[in-house]
Amino acid sequence: MSTLVFLQTSSTPLPPLAEGAVEPIATGPIATEAIQPNSPAAQTRDPALPADYKLHRRFDRIGRLVGDRAMAKLERSHIIVMGVGGVGSFAAEALVRSGVGIVTLVDFDLVCATNANRQLHTLQGTFGAPKVDVMAERLRKVNPKVRIITRQVFYNKETSEALLFAPDAPPIDFVIDAIDNMTAKCHLIETCKNHQIPLVVVMGAAGRMDPTRVKVVDLNRTEMDPFARMVRKVLREKHGFPSRALTGIPAVFSDEPKIDPQGLAYDGGDGFRCVCPQGQNDFHSCEHRNQIEGSAGFVTGTFGLAAAATAVRMLIGDKVL
Numbered sequence: 001m002s003t004l005v006f007l008q009t010s011s012t013p014l015p016p017l018a019e020g021a022v023e024p025i026a027t028g029p030i031a032t033e034a035i036q037p038n039s040p041a042a043q044t045r046d047p048a049l050p051a052d053y054k055l056h057r058r059f060d061r062i063g064r065l066v067g068d069r070a071m072a073k074l075e076r077s078h079i080i081v082m083g084v085g086g087v088g089s090f091a092a093e094a095l096v097r098s099g100v101g102i103v104t105l106v107d108f109d110l111v112c113a114t115n116a117n118r119q120l121h122t123l124q125g126t127f128g129a130p131k132v133d134v135m136a137e138r139l140r141k142v143n144p145k146v147r148i149i150t151r152q153v154f155y156n157k158e159t160s161e162a163l164l165f166a167p168d169a170p171p172i173d174f175v176i177d178a179i180d181n182m183t184a185k186c187h188l189i190e191t192c193k194n195h196q197i198p199l200v201v202v203m204g205a206a207g208r209m210d211p212t213r214v215k216v217v218d219l220n221r222t223e224m225d226p227f228a229r230m231v232r233k234v235l236r237e238k239h240g241f242p243s244r245a246l247t248g249i250p251a252v253f254s255d256e257p258k259i260d261p262q263g264l265a266y267d268g269g270d271g272f273r274c275v276c277p278q279g280q281n282d283f284h285s286c287e288h289r290n291q292i293e294g295s296a297g298f299v300t301g302t303f304g305l306a307a308a309a310t311a312v313r314m315l316i317g318d319k320v321l
Contacts, residue, residue: 059099070316078102078170083178084131086118090304096139102147105132108154118297175199190239200310203228203253206293211302213256222253252306261294
């Protein structure tokens with residue numbers, strides 16, 4: 001005959017565990033002792049981890065995906081995001097949420113009302129503020145311990161050295177190129193190649209509606225992307241890049257055919273009119289473009305997330321190409 005045993009429980013809450021103690025693990029009907037960190041039953045610490053490494057619970061889920069060694073690597077990595085718009089803002093936030101310890105944001109522009117559909121920093125009350133400053137504040141709320149470096153400048157030949165080799169910042173481990181200016185983009189790609197700085201290049205995200213068409217391939221293997229085709233032409237003719245051989249540089253692109261922009265009622269038949277707070281500048285403005293493309297946040301965001309994924313995976317040793 002079996003016997004049922006009823007254990008009386010108390011409504012009084014149990015006292016909190018002492019600092020450093022681990023929740024008891026039941027080995028019988030009732031567990032009475034907690035396993036201490038220095039006991040034989042405690043998990044052995046990986047000797048490959050830095051002595052001061054301690055993963056915060058905010059990174060628990062990504063940590064369980066990639067492991068402590070990868071998280072320790074990311075925590076000590078410095079990634080620079082060139083361009084903090086519809087692609088770069090999503091990339092930057094994904095990096096910080098993945099545990100990257102140092103992120104530099106580079107963008108000369110100010111937040112504009114027309115950014116609201118696709119750029120994370122564009123909120124009520126941020127119009128007219130520097131994009132890098134607003135984004136930095138947001139990222140520090142994600143991880144208060146992250147180091148965010150802001151550079152409100154336009155990347156070009158003149159500013160390249162100060163941005164990539166700044167004496168007041170740690171060496172750069174990876175570059176995310178989210179620049180949409182052709183000349184600046186090609187100069188950055190060549191500079192990173194010459195100095196052996198790993199990077200991922202983001203191609204044209206505007207004029208697309210299907211985020212499932214976004215892919216990561218070698219720079220010389222993109223298709224259905226006029227912007228990527230022009231980038232390769234400039235790199236080939238002005239910077240000596242190969243015409244067909246693999247470059248080893250990952251590129252984020254979409255194979256969706258580009259959608260032409262449509263006029264809107266408030267254009268009044270006069271075409272697009274720039275309302276950006278920094279519309280008049282000598283670098284890259286609405287007025288200097290042949291046409292203003294349409295864009296969707298769920299596509300530009302996908303480009304940014306793919307770029308961040310490429311950076312993280314390459315830093316921890318994954319093969320992406």
